[in-house]
Amino acid sequence: MxxxxxxxxxxxxxxxxxxxxxxxxTDLVINGETGQIESIIVPARGRLSRQAEETxxxxxxxxxxxxxxxxxxxxxxxxxRRTGRN
Numbered sequence: 001m002x003x004x005x006x007x008x009x010x011x012x013x014x015x016x017x018x019x020x021x022x023x024x025x026t027d028l029v030i031n032g033e034t035g036q037i038e039s040i041i042v043p044a045r046g047r048l049s050r051q052a053e054e055t056x057x058x059x060x061x062x063x064x065x066x067x068x069x070x071x072x073x074x075x076x077x078x079x080x081r082r083t084g085r086n
Contacts, residue, residue: 007023009068009069011042013074014071014073020042023040023070026041027043036059038058039057040059041056061073
C-alpha cells in the first residue's frame with residue numbers, strides 16, 4: 001500500500017475510541033539502516049485543542065488498516081508519549 005492511499009485515513013485509538021488525527025498530517029520516523037517505519041508522529045492540534053503536544057505512535061501499535069481508518073492500540077503498546085518540538 002502506498003502512503004498516498006493511507007493519507008486520507010483517520011487514526012483511531014482502539015483503547016479509548018478517540019480520534020488522533022488524519023494520517024496525511026503526520027510525520028514518519030524511518031530507520032535509516034533498514035528502511036522500516038519505526039513510528040508515526042501526530043502533530044499538535046490547534047491552540048484550543050486539548051492536544052497541545054505531538055503524539056508518538058510506535059509502529060507496533062497498529063492493529064488494523066481499514067478502508068477509512070487506521071486502528072492503533074495504544075494501551076497495548078504503552079502510554080501515549082507526547083513531546084514538544086522546539
